[in-house]
Amino acid sequence: MTALDAFPITKRWPAKDPSVLQLYSFPTPNGVKVSIALEEMGLPYEAHRVTLADADVKSPEFLSLNPNNKIPAIIDPDGPDGAPIGLFESGAILLYLAEKTGKLIGKTAADKAQVTQWLMFQMGGLGPMFGQMGFFVKFAGAEIEDPRPRERYVNEAKRLLNVVEGQLDGQDWIAGDFSIADIAIAPWLRGLDFYGARELVGWDDHPNTVAYLERFLARPAVEVGLNIPPREG
CATH class of the missing domain: 3.40.30.10 (Glutaredoxin)
Known part of the structure; x- marks a missing residue:
């Protein structure tokens, strides 16, 4: 037992x-x-x-x-x-x-509030909006002739990407030190490549974000965690 x-x-x-x-x-x-x-x-x-x-x-x-x-x-x-x-x-x-x-949550109550704020930004904005965009770019939604749903989510993804770009100006990580906020945000940025949407959202026009994702993916724990559990059993 x-x-x-x-x-x-x-x-x-x-x-x-x-x-x-x-x-x-x-x-x-x-x-x-x-x-x-x-x-x-x-x-x-x-x-x-x-x-x-x-x-x-x-x-x-x-x-x-x-x-x-x-x-x-x-x-x-x-x-x-x-x-x-x-x-x-x-x-x-x-x-x-x-x-x-x-x-990974900061040293003070103020740190924790900032980390939590950016975690909620991913949960309520970046993740859902990128996911919806992916549906209309890569999956079944791509077959819909009406361009408005796709345009809505592409434009919102661009806006959110600009928010990330601005927040990373002058710092390596989204809330100062590396935190769970980065662990939440960076995998969704990586997902833009899976959706084939990098060009659509102007990925290369966001140098802070491009460098940020590269830093994230270079972390040894990230390299391991990205393949757990493996896709194939």
């Missing part, structure tokens, strides 16, 4: 080491946020590959942990007061891990 036995998801994705944090994810921009954070923070964890197929994310086992049927999700067997806790939503998980470890 372990602390994880109360979580039905572990019946489908059993833990090899139930004493460490369990990650249920796939290497999308949202998914790699958590694997990168875990690598950067040096927390022991075990990764389980949960594909985006309905058979996985809409399975009763996965829904028992995340009723919103989206990756990533975690179970921490050593949660608050030593009790296990399950969490979903990548932003909430990043905040939880940062507060648990005291890492």
Whole structure:
């Protein structure tokens, strides 16, 4: 009997080491946020590959942990007061891990407020808008003849990219020191290449952002986290 036995998801994705944090994810921009954070923070964890197929994310086992049927999700067997806790939503998980470890969230309350502000910027703006743009540029939305939906999201992606560019003027990281805000934002910037949208949004006209993404991708923990769990099982 372990602390994880109360979580039905572990019946489908059993833990090899139930004493460490369990990650249920796939290497999308949202998914790699958590694997990168875990690598950067040096927390022991075990990764389980949960594909985006309905058979996985809409399975009763996965829904028992995340009723919103989206990756990533975690179970921490050593949660608050030593009790296990399950969490979903990548932003909430990043905040939880940062507060648990005291890492990548700044040294003061003011630092934390700034990091949280930029994390919310990604969660509420950059991620959803880039994702919608991708739908209309690369996926089924590209077949829609009406140009207005595509134009709406391309223009909003350009605006958000300009916000990032301005914030990076004179500093290496989005909120001063490297933080969970960067772990949230940079994978979505990287996603522009996957969507084939760099030229559309004028990527090369944003030198601060281009250099920022290069710095991010050069971090050893990022190189590892981007491929956890691997796409192919």
